[in-house]
Amino acid sequence: MSRLIVISNRVSAGGGAQGGLAVALSAALREHGGIWFGWSGKETNEFTGHINFERVDGVTTATVDLEEQDIEEYYDGYANRTLWPLFHYRIDLAEYERSFADGYRRANERFADTVLPLIEPDDLVWVQDYHMFPLGKELRARGLGNRIGFFLHIPWPPRRLLATLPEARTLTEGLLDYDLIGFHTDEWLQSFGDYVKHDLGGTIDDDGWLTVGERRVRLIACPAGIDAKEFAALAASEKAKETYERVRRSAVGRTLIVGVDRLDYSKGLEERFLGYERFLTEHPEERKEVTLLQIAPPSRGTVDSYQRIRSALEGLAGRINGAHAGLDWVPIRYVNQGYTRDMLAGVYRASKVGLVTPLRDGMNLVAKEYVAAQDPEDPGVLILSRFAGAAEQMTEALLVNPHSAEEISDALGRAIAMPRDERIRRWRTLMQGVEEHDVMWWSKRFTDALQACDVHSTAHDESPHGAH
């Protein structure tokens, strides 16, 4: 079996705070052997390419520090201010600055220079996400002939939106140096295909082989999942039970509705609050019988748009609570803090409704975690945005348009009134999907598809890294 080199912006092997994806990537690395390479998250005065190796829970990690200017232009800039909003269809928030694009290219060149000597001839190289689009091209330019795959964790935007990015063409052409490109859903794959067909003159056959001139790249839709067994076990842990009891006690018999999201404008939190307010107005009989618990740990706080969404939400939660609260009831409990995964599992299980309404989301793992944490005898109801990648698989959820306060309100009414047998029937189908297409399935499907690709055809065979 080939070794695996995983490359991602941040490296998170081992430790209790690992998310589901990190667990899967660590498991794949333990199975294949290999290295997880990325940015350490730390700053250095001068980039030297010094690699810090660690061995964590059977996984070797290799990280580098970046200069302040790299972090500002590559990470805060191009990744978080340009690509993230654009790829979530928010061109109103996207900032197009040449210095960001330059910093992004420079950081990727630095990653390529640093990781190259760590890669052996038969290794599979798996690059993760939008921070690293050009890395494959940079590695090819340095003569690497290995199989290199890329997985995109966020949506691919429609081509007319992508066209607003000054570097759209360079960025997309650069992706043709990968052997395999994975997306969460067919929709994102089709959007990518549209751009390539219209703007690069490519063709795609029924098996997902993309051809542009001499280049052939395999495209697959490969939806990421969670470790369903681990999550169900978390939900049965002492800490989860304790949290379950605590949350239920604090709800004093009221129906709990839960939202758990990184504080991000793509997650549709304002629209969610407005939909919930509409529900309170349209269902006066339910007032004081329900509570919305929204957990939203802050993220990317150095970016203006994140500071704005944070204060907008505080204002909105305050206004709704001010307008509707009584002596012994507040409609929204809005918590700007993160919890451990076992506590989250307890919170999900204590909540009769999981409200997951992003305006756009590559996949959304919270929807799957909510399902995995439920009591099979008395499961809650998942309300899910049609615009989350997860909606392609989770059709037994109540699917809503997250922009419509009326649809959110109607779905809340339906979820709260749903009879137990219908809840069980829907949950079983959802849980079957979550278990079958779990995160181990995802990483195996991707690495198997990468292994099956021919060794890169246009590699520079004279290079030591191109030889096989």
Ligand code: GDG
């Ligand atoms: C990107 C894509 C895609 C949240 N609050 C806490 C906490 N979380 C955890 C959740 C979940 C994870 O964070 C969030 O994952 P999502 O998938 O929902 O969203 P993004 O962070 O935007 O992830 C997304 C994903 O990549 C994978 O490809 O699905 O579409 O945007 O696991 O549980 N975890 C802890 N405390 C919290 O308070 N411990």
